[in-house]
Amino acid sequence: MLSRREIESYESQGYLHIPAVFTGRDICEMERxxxxxTRHWASSGQGWTGPWRKEYMDAATEKQSQLVAMHDLHFYAASWMQAVTHPRLVEAMGDLLGPNVELHHSTMHTKPPETGHPFPMHQDWAFYQHQDGRYVDVLVHLDDTRHENGEIRFLAGSHAQGAxxxxxxxxxxxxxxHLPTANYHLKETIPVPARRGDVVCFNIFTVHGSYxxxxxxxxxxxxxxxxxxxxxxxGGQSHGRPGLMVRGHRPNPGGLHPAYSSEVGALDAFKAVPEPALVG
Ligand SMILES: O=C(O)CCC(=O)C(=O)O
Structure with missing residues (x-):
């Protein structure tokens, strides 16, 4: 799916724009x-908190600014379950991550008109800490983006610093x-405007933000x-929850067994148990 040049660009810059992954009827159903x-499940609120708000927005904008958000859309709509397992996307993830690929989460971020929520410079690692950089975030675009509506922006090569x-x-x-506003400036980042149906991928350590x-x-x-x-x-978002394997399989070098009990929660799903429990 990806060329060697695209893979090398992702590896050196920490992000990659892949055009036209979602097209035609697929994107119409995802939009529907x-x-x-948005109407029945998402929440609308002031969004991310912190002193950065006063630097990114004037007082009137800051007061009105909202973010519409929800997690795990693929549990709520079949078109999004199909989107997270889309063959071209999954193949691209295989090119960046290797033979085995697990979906960790999906999250809606909608910036409403006029004063829609900006994002301060940050790494996604701060929200869902993983041991290393074998984690790719993918922004699925339902709208064309540009400076005026707050396209995603990256600090190129910043993933090399780690957490x-x-x-x-x-x-x-x-x-x-968020990262200190005195040291990390949105104006020093590279804008990556994209079209509806495109995806923009980035490494869990890549510093990014948007206006x-x-x-x-x-x-x-x-x-x-x-x-x-x-x-x-x-630690962080969805910690301990096994994700959907979208490519390959889940290796089991420790010989763990998934606990089997109606009383076991997601956090206990992959504990070491002496032997597989009987399936009733
Ligand atoms: O939606 C945006 O503009 C930025 C989103 C973001 O920073 C993130 O998903 O980590």
Whole structure:
């Protein structure tokens, strides 16, 4: 699916734009279900917290700025289950991650019109810590993006630094993880405008952010997270939850057995148990 040049570009820059992954009826159905989930499941709120808000937005914008969000769209709509397992996307993930690929999560981020929520510079590692860089985030575009509606922007090559310390607390209390605004500037990043149906991939350590949506239309993106199943999660979003294997299989070097009990929660799903429990 990907050329050697594209793979090398992802490896050196930490991001990659793949045009026209979703087309035709597929994207129309994803859009229809996105609208359904926005109306019936997503939450709308002020979005990420922290002192960065005052630097990214004037007082009036900051007051009005909203983010529409929800996790795991593929559990709520069949078109999104098909999207996360889309053969071309899965093949591309195989090119970046290797023979075995596990879906970790999907997350809707919609910037409403006029004052739609900007994102401060951060690494996604701060939200779902993994042991190493074998994790690719994928932004599925339902709308064309450009500067005016807050396209995604990257600090090229920043993934090479590995995990960075994020601000998670201020004198006023805890805040959403972000990098210090004095050291990380959106204006120094590379914009990656994309078209509806494109995806933009990036490494879990790549520093990124985006500006306010100033247009009269919402800017709709959905992030999908894929990892090598042998890259252990250490904390954060969906920690301990086994994901969907979309390519290859889950290796089991430790000889673990999935616990089998109606009382076992997701956190216990892959504990070492002495032998497989009887299946009743
Ligand atoms: O939607 C955006 O503009 C940025 C999203 C983002 O930073 C993320 O998904 O990690």
């Amino acid at each position: 279900d996105h609208e359904f989930m 960075l310390e994020h601000i998670t607390c201020t004198p006023e209390g805890p805040c959403t993880p 306010v949506n100033r247009t009269s239309q919402p800017r709709r993106l959905v992030r999908l997270g894929y990892r090598d199943p042998e890259n252990p999660q250490l």
